[in-house]
Amino acid sequence: MITIHHLGVSQSDRVVWLMEELGLPYDLKWYHRKANRLMPEDYFALHPAATAPVIEDDGRVLTESAVVLEHICHTHANGRFTVSPDQPTYSDYLYWMHFNNNALGLYFAYLALGANPAGETAPLVKELLHRRWSGYYAMLEQTLGDHDHLAGDDFTCADMMVVYNFGNILASGGKTLADLPNTKAYFQRIGARPAYRKAMQIAGPEATPPE
Incomplete structure (x- = not known):
């Protein structure tokens, strides 16, 4: 066991x-x-x-x-x-399986630097954080507008990997689920799973x- x-x-x-x-x-x-x-x-x-x-x-x-x-x-x-290499959504599966570490790394950077970092590099850091979070939101909305789940229409481990970070992704980038309709509908589907x-x-x- x-x-x-x-x-x-x-x-x-x-x-x-x-x-x-x-x-x-x-x-x-x-x-x-x-x-x-x-x-x-x-x-x-x-x-x-x-x-x-x-x-x-x-x-x-x-x-x-x-x-x-x-x-x-x-x-x-x-x-x-899981999704095997011979399936058409394999690359999507790989992307979202590893997305978790990208998002978590950015979240830790946000925690370390704060929402308004100070210093000579502050403008660059703020622009980088904004650009990365905006890209993540766009990717989520686009993907979930095309399919019910992240690696196609079927639920996979990729969904389990990403859902944990929803709170961090939203809070750190200043968005709410109300700003992301496709993502909101997806999260409601996940939340209904027994x-x-x-x-x-x-x-x-x-x-x-x-x-």
Whole structure:
């Protein structure tokens, strides 16, 4: 059985989501963040990279969301929720699978620099942040205007990868879902999925561990 080491308010909630979508059994181990919001020492000890998510599967310890999702789908679900190279939406699938790291990196830059960075390079930084966020919004709206999901009309791991960052993407770029009608409709479709709703109750940002 797969063990999910779940760090509260982290990207490991998407692994719970995947397991609920697949209907596979799993063991969930909760870890609380410290008062300063960083991960506790016992989570650091799970893997040298010290990042969430972390899973154990048949003696193997894995991290990195895209790796974990693909591993589970291919080793336990015959490739369900993935897209193969011979399918026409394969390049779209790859793009959105890796989009998460681009958006998260930009979000961390925003946190470090603030909405109004100071200094000699401030105008350049502000222009760069604005241009990147605007491009992300345009890409989301265009893609979701053409298809119901990010890698075509079918739900895939790419959707699980991107949804976690919706709040960061919107808040950092100064937009709301009301400004992005295609994205808003997409998020409503995702939010109606029973597995998503259950996963958020179990391990989402507002979830609390069982006693």
